[in-house]
Amino acid sequence: MSLEVRATVAERRFDVALRVGEGEVVAVLGQNGSGKSTALSVIAGLLRPDSGSATLDGRVLFDVGGAGRSGVWVPPHDRGVALLAQEPLLFPHLSALDNVAFGPRSSGRSRREARAAGERWLHEVGASEYAGRHPGRLSGGQAQRVAVARALAAEPRLLLLDEPMSALDIDVAPAVRQMLRRVLAGRAAVIVTHDILDALLLADRIVVLEDGRVVEEGPTAQVVGRPRSPFAARIAGLNMVRGTRDGDGVRGPDGVRVEGLADEAVPDGEPAVAVFRPSAVGVYRRPPGGSPRNVLDVTITELEPVGEQIRVRTAGLSADVTAAAVAELDLAPGTRVVFTVKASEVTVYRA
Amino acid sequence: MARATRHVGLPRWVFVPAAVGALFVVLPLLAMLDRVRWGDFLGLISSDSSVDALLLSLRTSAAATLLCVVLGVPMALVLARTSFPGQQLLRSLVLLPLVLPPVVGGIALLYTFGRRGLLGHTVDVLGLQIAFSTTAVVMAQTFVALPFLVVSLEGALRTAGGRYEAVAATLGARPTTVFRRVTLPLVLPGLASGAVLSFARALGEFGATITFAGSLQGVTRTLPLEIYLQRETDADAAVALSLVLVVVAVVVIGLARTRATP
Numbered sequence: 001m002s003l004e005v006r007a008t009v010a011e012r013r014f015d016v017a018l019r020v021g022e023g024e025v026v027a028v029l030g031q032n033g034s035g036k037s038t039a040l041s042v043i044a045g046l047l048r049p050d051s052g053s054a055t056l057d058g059r060v061l062f063d064v065g066g067a068g069r070s071g072v073w074v075p076p077h078d079r080g081v082a083l084l085a086q087e088p089l090l091f092p093h094l095s096a097l098d099n100v101a102f103g104p105r106s107s108g109r110s111r112r113e114a115r116a117a118g119e120r121w122l123h124e125v126g127a128s129e130y131a132g133r134h135p136g137r138l139s140g141g142q143a144q145r146v147a148v149a150r151a152l153a154a155e156p157r158l159l160l161l162d163e164p165m166s167a168l169d170i171d172v173a174p175a176v177r178q179m180l181r182r183v184l185a186g187r188a189a190v191i192v193t194h195d196i197l198d199a200l201l202l203a204d205r206i207v208v209l210e211d212g213r214v215v216e217e218g219p220t221a222q223v224v225g226r227p228r229s230p231f232a233a234r235i236a237g238l239n240m241v242r243g244t245r246d247g248d249g250v251r252g253p254d255g256v257r258v259e260g261l262a263d264e265a266v267p268d269g270e271p272a273v274a275v276f277r278p279s280a281v282g283v284y285r286r287p288p289g290g291s292p293r294n295v296l297d298v299t300i301t302e303l304e305p306v307g308e309q310i311r312v313r314t315a316g317l318s319a320d321v322t323a324a325a326v327a328e329l330d331l332a333p334g335t336r337v338v339f340t341v342k343a344s345e346v347t348v349y350r351a
Numbered sequence: 352m353a354r355a356t357r358h359v360g361l362p363r364w365v366f367v368p369a370a371v372g373a374l375f376v377v378l379p380l381l382a383m384l385d386r387v388r389w390g391d392f393l394g395l396i397s398s399d400s401s402v403d404a405l406l407l408s409l410r411t412s413a414a415a416t417l418l419c420v421v422l423g424v425p426m427a428l429v430l431a432r433t434s435f436p437g438q439q440l441l442r443s444l445v446l447l448p449l450v451l452p453p454v455v456g457g458i459a460l461l462y463t464f465g466r467r468g469l470l471g472h473t474v475d476v477l478g479l480q481i482a483f484s485t486t487a488v489v490m491a492q493t494f495v496a497l498p499f500l501v502v503s504l505e506g507a508l509r510t511a512g513g514r515y516e517a518v519a520a521t522l523g524a525r526p527t528t529v530f531r532r533v534t535l536p537l538v539l540p541g542l543a544s545g546a547v548l549s550f551a552r553a554l555g556e557f558g559a560t561i562t563f564a565g566s567l568q569g570v571t572r573t574l575p576l577e578i579y580l581q582r583e584t585d586a587d588a589a590v591a592l593s594l595v596l597v598v599v600a601v602v603v604i605g606l607a608r609t610r611a612t613p
Contacts, residue, residue, distance in 0.1 A: 044521050076520040077529075083521040089514055093536040102532070106524035154522040 002188040003158055007042045007052030008065075014038045014049075014212035020158065023186045027193055027203030027220070030231060035212040036192040040160045043190065044083045045076035056080065057157050077106070082156035086163045088147035090135035096146045097122065097131040103154025121149035125179055141172030145179065152183060159189040165198060177201055196235040200224065208232050228273060228351050230316075239281070239317045241274045242351055249294075250274040250348055258294050260346030271351035280345035281319035283312055284338045285329055294346065296339040300331055314339070380597065386590045395591040403569040404577035405595065411485065411573060412553040415492035419549040422493075423500035424542065428530075430501070431508035449498045456494050457562025464490065465563075487564035488571050492553035499552050500545040507541020508534070547607035551600055 003020040014035045020026050028036050041047035043054065043061075051065025061079055064071040082103070090099045101118035105111065122128045127145040135143055144164060151159055164180065165173045181201050184191075191202055199206050199220055206223040208216040208231050216229040227233040233240035243252035245266045249259040250273060258274040266272045282288075287295050298314035305311070309320040312331060319339055321331075331337065388395070395401070430442055448456055462468045465482040466475065474481055481487050515537060519529045535542070557575040564571040566580065574596055582589040 044517075046517050046521075075526075076517070077523050077525050079521075080523075081521060082523075083518065085514070085518065089518045091515060091519070091533055091536075102519065102524070103522040106519075106522060106528050106532075150522065156521075160521075 003043070003054065003056050003190075005039075005043055005052070005054035005061075007039075007049035007054070009038060009042070009047065009212075010050050012038050012212060014042075016209065016212065016214055018043075018190070018207060018214070020188050020190060021204075023188055024205060025184050025187070025189045025191060025203045027191050027199040027206045028209060029193060029199060029206060029235060030209035031194070034209040034231075036209055037162060038212070039209070040083065040162050040190065040192055043158070044081050044160055045074065045079050046083075048073065080155075080157035082151040082154045082159050084147055084151045084159065084161045084164050086167045088135070088138075088140075088143035090138070090143055090146055090150070092135050094134075095131065096127065096133050096135070096138065099135070099146060100150045100153045102150060107154070117153050118149075121153040122146065124152070124183060125149045139172075140168050141176055144168060144176055148176075148180065148183065157188065159184070159187060161189060161191040161193075163193055164191070165193070165195065194235070196224070196237075199235075206232070226347075226349060227275065233273075233275060237278065239276050239278060241316075243272065243274075244268075245270050245272040245348070248343070248348075249346075256296060258296075258341075258346055259343040260348040261344060262348040264349050266348070266350045272348055273351045274346050274348050276341050276346045278311060278318045278320040279309070280341050281317070282340040283319050283321050283325065283329060283331070284340065287338050288340060293340045293342050296341075298337060298339050300333050300335045300337060302333055303331065312337075383590060383593060383597075386587075387594055388587050388591070391587065392591055395585075395588045396595055398588070400568055400572070400577060401581075401588070401592055404572055404574045404592075407485070407488070407569065407572065408554055408574040409599075411488045411492055412550050414489045415496055415553040416546055416550040418489065418493045419497050419500045419553075420542070420546055423497055423545070423549075424504060426497075427501050427504035427508055428534075431505045432513065445501060446498045448495050449502070453491075453495055453556065453558030453560075454562050457491060457559035457564075460487070460491060460494060460559065460563040482563060483565040483567065483571060485564075485570055488560055488573060491559035491563045492556045495556055495559055496549040496552040499548040500542075503545035503548060504538060504541050507538040507545075510541075511537045543607055547603060550603055554596070554600065554603075 001019060002022050002024065003018070006017040008015045012035065016035060016039055018026070018039060028039060030036050038047065042049050042052070045061070049064060053063040054061040056079065060072050060074070062073050064073060090096070091102065094102065097115060097118045100121050101114040104114035104117040109117070119128070119131065122131055125145040125148050127142060127149060130138055130142055130146060138146065148164070165177060168176060177198065184202055191198060193199060203220050206217065206220050207214055208223070208229050210229065210231060216223060216227070216232050223232050224236045227236050227238060227240065230240055230242065241250055241252050241256060241258045243250045245268050246257060247268070248262065249257050251257045260274045260276070296317065298317060300312055300314055302313040303310055303326065304313065306320060310323055310326050312319045312321055312326070317339060329337070426445065430438065461482060463470055464474060464487070465471050481490070515533050516529050519533045524532065555575060556573070557579065560571065560573060561576055566572045566576045574592060578589050578592045578596070581592060
């Protein structure tokens with residue numbers, strides 16, 4: 001185990017335990033204010049939790065808030081934890097190369113060694129040609145590459161990435177993501193993101209935070225394929241009805257009942273979720289007859305193009321239909337419609 | 352860096368008070384220039400007492416500026432980068448010399464470091480005599496000039512923010528390294544302008560100096576004191592020396608501006 005951390009911050013109602021295995025990349029997902037950035041600040045040593053402890057590669061980073069103990073607090077510079085923020089935050093008075101050489105220089109290497117390390121890491125992230133430039137003359141993507149090189153050049157035991165792609169233009173993000181995928185391989189890292197692509201391409205495991213608590217965690221494929229929290233379902237692009245097991249389906253808190261196929265035994269009355277794809281949902285103006293289906297009365301809140309389809313959103317669910325269908329049914333926000341989905345399209349499992 | 356010219360349009364009436372204000376500042380300087388007797392100018396400013404006063408002023412102001420930097424940079428750091436109970440009160444107290452009449456500052460210094468002051472005995476034991484010495488001049492100037500440096504540097508520190516410093520720390524830099532290689536370079540323009548302001552304030556210091564240090568030629572009689580004395584006996588000399596002081600001030604500010612904006 002590389003990192004093990006448990007911490008509470010009362011002021012932010014934050015109470016999270018997190019583990020990062022040897023060479024494992026963990027994606028922390030969650031809405032704004034769910035505690036993602038707090039987690040990183042605590043691990044980096046920029047925020048002191050009210051209580052908790054952390055070890056990195058067997059070394060105690062902090063151990064505070066215990067009764068009758070003096071506590072341990074290792075300052076940020078001594079943790080071997082590098083932080084890559086949303087913005088590159090390159091030191092504006094130093095060239096790209098000197099930025100990257102900053103870490104090695106700070107750890108006591110000679111100027112020549114530090115510069116050599118800087119050049120190596122700039123090459124590694126594909127930014128060698130910018131070595132002599134000052135940050136003011138780099139584009140967002142170039143600067144973020146240099147920032148990645150700078151973080152890696154410090155040879156951290158753990159790399160923290162705080163939404164590293166969110167400040168980049170859409171057209172440069174894929175290349176930076178690809179570069180991160182290469183340099184993160186086999187490295188212990190925690191990446192905070194709200195982009196499912198980051199999780200899919202970079203992370204071995206996903207942890208979902210909600211209101212300062214871990215609500216779900218597991219291998220990436222499992223969380224994306226069988227989400228248990230609403231947030232994970234949403235970023236995986238799936239509809240989810242949470243509630244309790246009721247016969248062949250799930251009964252939600254508002255009385256909605258969704259029939260489905262249980263692929264694991266969940267006793268009646270136990271928490272369960274019913275999950276189905278938006279493309280499996282049919283949209284009608286009035287309830288259709290015919291084969292047994294789930295029929296849900298909903299009000300449209302939003303229409304949004306997704307690929308070649310239009311995603312019809314309601315308070316909790318969405319359906320993908322063609323543009324022609326939207327025109328034919330005259331759909332608009334506020335329209336009351338009926339969503340239908342075949343029971344065979346709905347997967348039911350333990351929440 | 353593109354410098355955008357904006358044409359949002361100011362209300363026209365703004366230009367009238369703005370022009371009046373500018374005239375109010377510039378006109379007295381012009382009036383003074385008008386009174387300078389250019390024929391005797393060099394003679395007037397090269398008398399022994401004048402040269403002594405000018406050199407003393409430059410020396411003491413430089414020393415006071417140095418002292419302001421040495422003490423003021425840590426003060427600004429503590430005020431901008433930490434928080435503790437009573438910090439707001441401490442900030443107000445530290446900035447008090449900005450609004451305090453300098454004479455009052457001089458009296459306060461006298462009752463602290465003077466022979467019969469709070470620390471007078473200690474100072475005596477150490478074999479030092481501060482009041483009415485050149486040291487006293489430097490202390491009086493530092494007292495009034497320090498807040499200028501602290502205020503402008505604290506502002507620069509707050510504007511720069513702590514994010515670069517946080518990144519530097521996670522890259523393994525110790526606090527002293529962070530200060531030297533990140534904080535200081537980032538706030539250098541603010542520090543430079545603070546130091547210039549302090550120097551200018553020290554150069555013009557009068558009230559605290561005359562109260563705490565007296566007016567002894569070559570020892571404590573700085574240029575402003577010399578000008579004040581000359582005014583009684585030789586108005587022409589006073590005007591000439593005033594012009595010297597104006598020129599020195601303009602040169603200092605000019606130098607600082609070209610330095611701060613490369």
